[in-house]
Amino acid sequence: MKPLARTVAEMPQSGIREIANLAARTPDCVRLDLGEPHFPTPPHIVEAACQAARDGFTKYTPPVGLLSLRQAISEKLQRVNGLDVPADGIVAVSGATSGLFTACLSILEHGDEILLPNPAWPNWEMMVLSAGGKIRYYPADSSRNFLPDPGELDAYVGDRTRGIILNSPSNPTGAVMSPGLVREMVDFARRHDLWVIADECYDEFVFDEEHTCAARFDGDGRVISLFSCSKTYAMTGWRVGYVACPQDLIEVMAKLQQPVIGSICSVAQKAAEAAFRGPQDSIAVMRDYYRGNRDLAADMFADTGIRTWSPGGAFYMMVDISTASMDTYDFAKRLVRSRQVSVAPGETFGPGGRGLVRLSLATSRDKLETGLERLIEAIRADSQSA
Ligand SMILES: Cc1ncc(COP(=O)(O)O)c(C=O)c1O
Incomplete structure (x- = not known):
C-alpha cells in the first residue's frame, strides 16, 4: 500500500476535539471545552x-x-x-x-x-x-x-x-x-x-x-x-x-x-x-449573557489565588494551572475523569498555552457555576499536593 500524504499524517490533532470526545463519553460532564453557543438559532x-x-x-x-x-x-x-x-x-x-x-x-x-x-x-x-x-x-x-x-x-x-x-x-x-x-x-x-x-x-x-x-x-x-x-x-x-x-x-x-x-x-x-x-436583538442578548458569564467567572476566581485573564471579547477565558505541575493535556484528561468537567488544554494552542487551560464561557450560567466549582477544587487540590 502506498503511504498516505506526509503533511496530513504528521499534522497534529486539535486537543480541543480530543478532550471534547472524551467528555462526550463521560456521564454528567460539564462541558467548558468547545466554543459553541448553547443558545438555539433564532x-x-x-x-x-x-x-x-x-x-x-x-x-x-x-x-x-x-x-x-x-x-x-x-x-x-x-x-x-x-x-x-x-x-x-x-x-x-x-x-x-x-x-x-x-x-x-x-x-x-x-x-x-x-x-x-x-x-x-x-x-x-x-x-x-x-x-x-x-x-x-x-x-x-x-x-x-x-x-x-x-x-x-x-x-x-x-x-x-x-x-x-x-x-x-x-x-x-x-x-x-x-x-x-x-x-x-x-x-x-x-x-x-x-x-x-x-x-x-x-x-x-x-x-x-x-x-x-x-x-x-x-x-x-x-x-x-x-x-x-x-x-x-x-x-x-x-x-x-x-x-x-x-x-x-x-x-x-x-x-x-x-x-x-x-x-x-x-x-x-x-x-x-x-x-x-431580520431582527438583530439576539446578538445583544447573547453578548450580555457571555459578559455576565465572564463576570461570574472573574468573581468565582477572585479570592482563590488562581490567576486568570479577563477576556475583552469572544467567550473564552485562560486559567493558570501551572501549580498542578503536569502538562495541560494530562490535566484536562484527568479533570474530565475525576471531576467531570472539560476544558481545552493550553498546549494545543501552541507553546504560549503552556501551564494554562481555556474555558469556554458559552454555556448556561448554572452549568458554568458547577463547572467552575469543580475546576477550582481540582486546581486547589493539585497545588496542595504539589
Ligand atoms: C477564531 C476562529 N475562527 C474561525 C472559526 C470557525 O468558524 P466557522 O464555524 O464559521 O467555521 C472558529 C470556531 O471556533 C474560531 O474560533
Whole structure:
C-alpha cells in the first residue's frame, strides 16, 4: 500500500476535539471545552431555511454564494463594521473554516510561512500545513496580556514569510486589540509586504469597547477579512461564513470554492440572509449573557489565588494551572475523569498555552457555576499536593 500524504499524517490533532470526545463519553460532564453557543438559532432564521426547503430551493448555488446573501452581507459590513465592500468583493463560504483554508491555498506556495499568534486556534496550523505551508509563531502570550507587540515582530519575518494571521477578539484568549494596535499590525504587514488574514469571527462579541476591523487600515489591498454566522447568530451547524477581500484575490478565492466545497448549502444561505436582514436583538442578548458569564467567572476566581485573564471579547477565558505541575493535556484528561468537567488544554494552542487551560464561557450560567466549582477544587487540590 502506498503511504498516505506526509503533511496530513504528521499534522497534529486539535486537543480541543480530543478532550471534547472524551467528555462526550463521560456521564454528567460539564462541558467548558468547545466554543459553541448553547443558545438555539433564532426561530426566524430556522423558519427561513424551512420555507426555502419547502419552496424547492434545494439545488446547487453559485460557488461564491447567492447574490442576495452577499448583498445582505455587504449591508452588514457597512452597518456593523464600517466597511464599504460591494457584494462582488465578498465570497460566502461554508463556515469561516473553509474561507480560511481557501485563503491559505490562495496565497501560499509550498514551503512559505505564515505568522500565527502564540497562543493560537489550532485549526490555523492544520490549514497552513494542509496548504503546503509552514507556521511561525509570534509572541502574544500571557506576559503580554495576550496581545502582540508590533515593535518586536520584525525578527519573525523571513524570506519565505507570506502572511500574518490577526485574530481579535481572540480564540483562545478573548484578548481584544485596540484600534491603534490593529493599525500598527497592518502597518507592520505593509512594511514587510505581507498578506493579512484577519479572522474576525467574534466581531460582534466585544464586551467593553468596539471591535476594530483590520480592513479599515488597508490602503493597498492586502487584508483578507473572515467573518462567520456561527457564533454571532448561534449557527455553528449551518456552516455559513464570509470573506471580504481585495479584488485581485476575490477571483482566486471564488475559483477555489469549486474544488473545496462546490457550493454552499442552499437553505443555509437563505437562513443566513434572514439572519442579516431580520431582527438583530439576539446578538445583544447573547453578548450580555457571555459578559455576565465572564463576570461570574472573574468573581468565582477572585479570592482563590488562581490567576486568570479577563477576556475583552469572544467567550473564552485562560486559567493558570501551572501549580498542578503536569502538562495541560494530562490535566484536562484527568479533570474530565475525576471531576467531570472539560476544558481545552493550553498546549494545543501552541507553546504560549503552556501551564494554562481555556474555558469556554458559552454555556448556561448554572452549568458554568458547577463547572467552575469543580475546576477550582481540582486546581486547589493539585497545588496542595504539589
Ligand atoms: C477564531 C476562529 N475562527 C474561525 C472559526 C470557525 O468558524 P466557522 O464555524 O464559521 O467555521 C472558529 C470556531 O471556533 C474560531 O474560533
